[in-house]
Amino acid sequence: MTLTAIAIDDEPQALDVIRLHAARVSFLDLKATFTDAFEAIAWLQSHKVDLLFLDIKMPDISGIDVVKSLSRVPMIIFTTAYSTYAVEGFNLDAIDYLLKPFPLTRFLKACNKALEHKAVRNSTEPAFLFLKTGYDEEKVLLEDILYIEADGNYLTFVLKTRKLLSRQTMTELQQLLPADQFVRVHRSYLIAIHKIDKIGRQELTVAGKSIPIGASYDESVATIRARIAQR
Template sequence: MKISCLLLDDDPLVLDLLQAYVAMTDILDVKAVFNDPLEAHRYLLNNDVQVLFSDVTMPHLSGLDLVRSLQQPPLVVLMTSYPQYAMEGFNLDVIDFLLKPISLDRFLKAVNKVASILRTSQPNGDESHDVLSGWGSFFIRTDAQFVRLHYREVLYIEALKDFTKINTADGRTHLTLVNLKNLEEQLPPGLFVRTHRSYLVNAAQIEAVSTLEVRVGGHALPLGQTYRERVTERIVNRSLIRRQQH
């Protein structure tokens, strides 16, 4: 099954190069091509794609601001000539960051990363699911069996030394012999957010955020100072309804 994508860059030569690369992959399905980020934004508000390949520095709206403006952005691969944007991009949970001029092998590596993430969310190759919607699933080994858990039903994951405890919305807990860092690296980016060195929380399940804690499924979990700014930016600011100035 092909991966639907949108290409965005204000340089027509870059767009030509990307489309040539796409034709070589036989896995990407280009749904739209834009050189204007505002047009791309309007398209993304009304259409679903699985991955966005976007330039960073563009007139009117940067690629970073475009991603921030979307309540549920697709998987994102950013492209730029300026490496200083990389950290800000990864703070937005982008999948990859391509430095221009973009080589074919580097582009293919990004595509492989996207495909791997989408396969994680569709382990049986069933009908397409947007990984960020949380409708995919994963297996863990617990006791003497393998247990399937759906992303949407996970509330939060807690570190217990070499184990992690996965807490689900139905009140069950599952212990698995994988540490939190290792588990986090294998989960699709964008679904879960680290709120504390010992807690990983389902972003879609967060009910409230305060200075010292987040609430999820009726549980109050600590919000570490190291993670506070990122959680506020990603969870609150992206969908905050603000008072209009008159």
């Protein structure tokens, strides 16, 4: 199994370290490196990778805000010289947090965690999920999901015949759902592509529900159109 990745850091020397370390990790394919976070964001709109090595404190936009801006979020490994950002980083469901300067052994450990996460995710993309609802876990068939609405750290799963409330983030959920079937179209909404009834300029309709398209999610709609065209 291979991990594809890119790295974003405003310090060229930091990227040099990542490139050197990445060359020593046999299963890691580092596709590109960026000192300009906005160039990386634009690149990610048309390219998909498994993993993002991301500095947090950058001059024009923080790594935290980079993650929040992405419609499709890869696995994240934060790379920073500031340990004070660790809690916020893990609140975004980061795979790991590398404190500069980090040796190859620590870099490899983080990569192995990402590889294990990808393997688990690939093996847990069946036709169902178990959702934690209060003290219980309920089995939900993917084919029954119409759309998911986020409210803070809670998600409402709107199914064919009922609704379920589960405590998890949208980012956590995106890592579990197959990307060819579910797409995030707004910071608060993730929809089942095959349940879409209508695609408008600024909204989608799913089971009679009008769902807004976020200003930064045009690429998601393009993805939806492409997936529908392939069917």
